[in-house]
Amino acid sequence: MIAVPLPFVVALVLGIYALRLGTRWRLDRRVRRPVIFALACAILLVAVGLRWQFDIAFFRFLLPVLASVLPVISWICFASFDPPLLTWRRVVTHGFFTALILLCSLTWDYWHPPIDFLLCAQFAVYGLLLLRRAGAGDRFYGDINIGEIGSARRIVAAAGGVLILSALVDAGIALDFAWQNGLHVREIVASGNAVMLAFCVFLIVRLGRHVAPAPAYGEPIEAEQKTPSRSQHSVPPGTSVNLENAASDRDIAAAIDQLMQTRKLYRDPALTLDRLSRRAIIPARDISLAINRFYGRNISCIINEYRIAEATQLLADTDKTVTDIQFDCGFQTKSNFNREFRRVTGMSPRDYRNRNANQPGTFMTPFNAVPETQEFVG
CATH class of the missing domain: 1.10.10.60 (Homeodomain-like)
Incomplete structure (x- = not known):
């Protein structure tokens, strides 16, 4: 019987979920967050599986670069539920760290930069920022059903918890390589992935549930009046x-x-x-x-x-x-x-x-x- 590594199985499930939800991509812009997050998790899981199954130099180079993108995508998807998803300011602000990891990976053979610990720091920082955002004002949940804002806050907090847990797993892997020459790294990866994958599936499914459906009362969103600036109050x-x-x-x-x-x-x-x-x-x-x-x-x-x-x-x-x-x-x-x-x-x-x-x-x-x-x- 053929044995398929767990990361590939979960990546397949997430990919199918993203494709099914993606059929509404052009009809409802609010499905884009769960679709993007699901695809990002699936791609990263495939990279993790390839890295630990084949241990090829290219996969060792690629994995940290892809990993550094996940906290950014998590922030974009969960820090605010209002459009737009991407702006030049977000790309520049959050793309800096990914560019740094890419540079470190490219120059690894020359000076062995501490990529693992840099990733740990990035995941921990973004995780703490998401936990802080979970307690922020309701304006960050403008596109979520009002009655479900409390649940959305828990989703954001869970997303932050996933990133912090991932930081701990990466720290365990780095320390195992430093002290035990990677003797227990496969066990650490397997146990960490099992827990994080369960969290990711929970987040994606719950985020999909809290995407607001089409406007009620037969009025399209475009027909509603544009919200004025703070200096143009009206009631x-x-x-x-x-x-x-x-x-x-x-x-x-x-x-x-x-x-x-x-x-x-x-x-x-x-x-x-x-x-x-x-x-x-x-x-x-x-x-x-x-x-x-x-x-x-x-x-x-x-x-x-x-x-x-x-x-x-x-x-x-x-x-x-x-x-x-x-x-x-x-x-x-x-x-x-x-x-x-x-x-x-x-x-x-x-x-x-x-x-x-x-x-x-x-x-x-x-x-x-x-x-x-x-x-x-x-």
Whole structure:
């Protein structure tokens, strides 16, 4: 029976996944991140397999160069979910280290530069940067479904963890060569690859799940109004905002509340911060900062609270099933609905229905629940 090395098997699986997802490349630009990341992982895995199967000089030269590209691609795919993917600034900034590794590989025979430790440092730095980005503001997740921003943060954190784990594996390989002449290097590579490949598959599949589908309500993205600059604030009619100065947090929260109550945008499971920004005609960054300061919670929590507000009303006033209510209010998964419902109400949907069966339901939005005397602090 023919034995196929593990890196080749996983590279084949990732390649098939990337090709299948790539069929939407021209239709939806948001699939490009998981496709690029999957292909990058597949190519690197093939190089790893060839390096340790055949130990040819060319593969020894090629592997560190390809490896130095993966942290860059990970940063491009996970640090921000907003287009564009590539800019000249990104190429110059992040391509410097890859060029350095290429130069070291080309001149290896002359001065034996510490390529392994340089790669360890690169993977560790990018991993720490991704962990830091995981806790950054919601504006970095503008193209992700608002209700799934929390999950997207976990994906970014996992991506950073993968890079740090890879740095540790590379450090183990380098130390084994330095102290044991590579006696245990195959075991280190095999065990490290097994763990990292599992993480990579998880990241790619989850990233594909969190790519936002086409706009809801029958409106193409191009038909929505362009988001103005920070100096061009505007809000829907009926909301009082001073256009000469930056809109206050309460004004922005009121504008978002008006959109939620009149247009029921929270019902759209594909709602993203970018789409909300276009509907409100307020920059996404301003929305994110204002919501965080005004409510003390992020935009993902607030949108889910609008959904739960309607869910509580439907549970009290209708005989709809919990599952139907879940989908009507914009939740895509039962687990997320139950988790958010318990966070907001302190009980399960069925318990809430049983306790409020004989009482008329009310639509209490997060904005209405905030005391009028609340003042901006920050």
